Amino acid sequence: NAGVTQTPKFQVLKTGQSMTLQCAQDMNHNSMYWYRQDPGMGLRLIYYSASEGTTDKGEVPNGYNVSRLNKREFSLRLESAAPSQTSVYFCASIQGRGGNTEAFFGQGTRLTVV
Amino acid sequence: SQKIEQNSEALNIQEGKTATLTCNYTNYSPAYLQWYRQDPGRGPVFLLLIRENEKEKRKERLKVTFDTTLKQSLFHITASQPADSATYLCALGYSSASKIIFGSGTRLSIRP
Numbered sequence: 001n002a003g004v005t006q007t008p009k010f011q012v013l014k015t016g017q018s019m020t021l022q023c024a025q026d027m028n029h030n031s032m033y034w035y036r037q038d039p040g041m042g043l044r045l046i047y048y049s050a051s052e053g054t055t056d057k058g059e060v061p062n063g064y065n066v067s068r069l070n071k072r073e074f075s076l077r078l079e080s081a082a083p084s085q086t087s088v089y090f091c092a093s094i095q096g097r098g099g100n101t102e103a104f105f106g107q108g109t110r111l112t113v114v
Numbered sequence: 115s116q117k118i119e120q121n122s123e124a125l126n127i128q129e130g131k132t133a134t135l136t137c138n139y140t141n142y143s144p145a146y147l148q149w150y151r152q153d154p155g156r157g158p159v160f161l162l163l164i165r166e167n168e169k170e171k172r173k174e175r176l177k178v179t180f181d182t183t184l185k186q187s188l189f190h191i192t193a194s195q196p197a198d199s200a201t202y203l204c205a206l207g208y209s210s211a212s213k214i215i216f217g218s219g220t221r222l223s224i225r226p
Contacts, residue, residue: 042218105157
């Protein structure tokens with residue numbers, strides 16, 4: 001089992017460029033999440049998808065869009081990258097609500113916008 | 115909005131002692147609270163979950179308490195080892211929504 005796989009692991013963008021961060025999970029989980037992590041800020045929720053076909057905004061959605069392509073895949077798109085979006089991005093998947101809500105994280109994508 | 119506070123200062127503990135980390139939250143109580151471990155350059159890894167109706171949960175050398183009156187969770191590592199050195203994150207979840215909110219984490223360092 002690969003768990004949660006994120007691609008790419010590293011990326012450097014110029015301001016204004018666009019890119020899509022990919023995330024796939026093989027655990028048949030319903031919910032998937034995108035977080036960004038900055039020094040001293042912890043993990044901040046960008047968007048999440050409670051189930052296939054639904055997406056919702058988190059704490060910091062501005063500048064991002066998401067697509068829940070199917071149950072396995074949840075992508076994060078930066079349409080016009082800005083230096084403030086330099087961060088480490090983590091994708092996570094969760095089986096369900098209530099008691100069994102252990103989050104499984106990918107290895108992260110380290111993004112630098114210059 | 116919900117705020118989660120974890121001690122931003124690193125915690126340095128002598129090997130063999132008990133490390134205690136604190137997680138405080140404001141506003142409404144979560145349905146459950148989780149603790150994760152994160153090593154440098156890696157994603158967080160789940161450790162323990164405690165529900166709002168539970169006072170304490172244990173797993174091997176780990177113990178978590180949850181006090182909804184104080185709006186606080188304590189995370190204990192007994193007989194600490196240098197391998198326990200990492201950043202520990204607490205996270206809150208709500209039954210009415212699927213999102214999970216994380217604190218900023220506390221870095222724990224266990225010295226031999």
